[in-house]
Amino acid sequence: MLTVSIAETADRIVVSVSGECDMSSSGGLASALDAAMESSLPVEVDLAELQFLDSSGIHVLVTAYHASQVRSATVYVTRAAGMVATVLELTGVGALLAPQPQGER
Known part of the structure; x- marks a missing residue:
């Protein structure tokens, strides 16, 4: 089961993701990222949980990255661990969505 929550802070939107993101649940993540990117704030995707x-989850993250480029927005991934961090590293998506220093966003 996948759980996604969205919270706004003073300087970013945080999309927190927990559980399992697979073909049957990745649509929920896609919808949350689309909604979060409506803001002018950077979007942090917190994968700690x-x-x-x-x-399919990788596809959602790459699609969000491409959408952010079109919108001149920022989306980045934080706190991935274990198997999730390994998948992000092996696919190159971790580097693509790594947080950038403030001046480079």
């Missing part, structure tokens, strides 16, 4: 991420 995500335990599983398959190719």
Whole structure:
């Protein structure tokens, strides 16, 4: 089961993801990221509580990255661990969505 929550802070939107992101649940993450990117604030995708991420979840993250480029927005991933961090590293998506220093956003 995938759980996604969105919170706004003074300087960013935080999309917190927990559980398992697979083909049957990745639509929920896509919808949350689309909604979060409506703001002019940078979007942090907090993966600390995500335990599983398959190719459909990777697709959602890459799609969000491309959408952010079109919108001149910022989306980045934080706190991935374990298998999720490994998947992000092996696919190159971790580097693509790594937080950038404030001046480079």
